[in-house]
Amino acid sequence: MSSAAQPGPRELSADPLSGETPALRLFALMELIGGKDHFVTLQALVEETGLPKPTVHRMLQQLETAGLLARQADGRHYGTGARLRTFAETLMLNTMQFGARHAVLRHLAAETGETCNITALSGDEVVYLDRVETDEPLRVQLGPGSRVPMHASASGKRVLAQLSSAQRHRLLGHAPLARLTPHTITSIEELDAELDTIAEQGYAIDDEEYLPGLVCIAVLVPSEGERSNLCVATQAPVLRIDRSSATTLLPALRKAASALADIEREGNR
Template identity: 90%
Template sequence: MTSPAPSGPRDLPGDPLSGETPALRLFALMELIGGKDHFVTLQGLVEETGLPKPTLHRMLQQLESAGLLVRQADGRHYGTGARLRSFAETLMLNTVQFGARHAVLRHLAAETGETCNITALSGDQVVYLDRVETDEPLRVQLGPGSRVPMHASASGKRVLAQLSTRQRHRLLEHAPLQRFTPHTITSLEALDAELDTIAEQGYAIDDEEYLPGLVCIAVLVPGESERSNLCVATQAPVLRIDRSSATELLPALRRAASALAQIEQEGSR
């Protein structure tokens, strides 16, 4: 005699929270929330997933109590928690320390003769995932795991340039744009104009905006979705590279970005 199937949530066609176990369904919920560029509500998740409100409420409570999600001040909206973001950053750091991506970066550093980085946006900062230093004696030490402000870095501005004005302001308008050097852009209006130019030209330059005497140029690593959170960048003292000569590095940067994109695609298969 065949035993009845266990009761509980079943995977339905198109169910974005599919999973054979409760743990996998919790993971799917984190994936769903983490893939959005805005906070979510319980009711919004009910409408999107079709799952019962009590079920989703229980899942949100479990993730919140574990520090993986955090409820906002209004008590209704949820976003990713510090523990989940830390996990994502650690995963990215550990997967680029060795292997194919590091080899691409090493080749780029040899080709340009300057320090090269792979970076990603994390919250309101840019985190260095991997880095190969130049052999030149004059250089700036910023190792993997270092963080720089998105509004004053080439990689941060290149990622921001993909967003609409409304999305940019959602990230930036609730905290002042800190000044680090006389060249730092500290007004939303001026930054919007800069980001529009970056979106049109396809690359971003940090012209001594974070550290005096340091110039950096960054391009996006193309992804499968419309937007990418990954950049490859080259930086050097202004004594060797200025805003004009930095653009001469673009062909090498774009070759590296294409190679990194291919590695990402192969790794996701």
């Protein structure tokens, strides 16, 4: 290829799939798709990237074959695949900032006297990235890597509260919301109202919605981006903390969330 055909620096930086190798361009396509809150079509990607349709189609096929992307039932829309989601979770569980994050969580557990978690949304579930158990004999054990439904957890509801009603319905509206306890919210309309309240007050409470007798309160870890996918939470049996008294833990939770945000920022430099 002649030098005249090579893209200049301006063209390269404007290309959303810029990369010096085919592998990097595939990675850029995964980044592009992974950064969206909806499934995408081949035509939409062609229009967004400006690349020839056969090129984008070939890249999608390669990523789908590798399990990094998944084609939806209609055969036209693409989203992240199981392998890519597993990779993302592994990175979150084994990040270099783990030691510093764990120290913050350990301090929070000592301050509150209760079990504390760092969680993130993965698909339609909340995954526990780290956890420090209370010394109290009465407790519920859910180790790192455990998953809970987002509609029935404080962390899941706090992350969902950042989304618009339409985005929530896209995420939750394809299957019934499982009733796990008599307190679980199983109506999309009721959950919408709950999430609007959570967005206003800045915290979420799981009031025996996941497990009978267990109360949890969660706040977001501040993010430099538009939305945060990370929460810090404290949970305890209802014998020690109820919905009302859980709010007394907010100052400690928010201080921990701020410290975790500092760690995330330092790790991204």
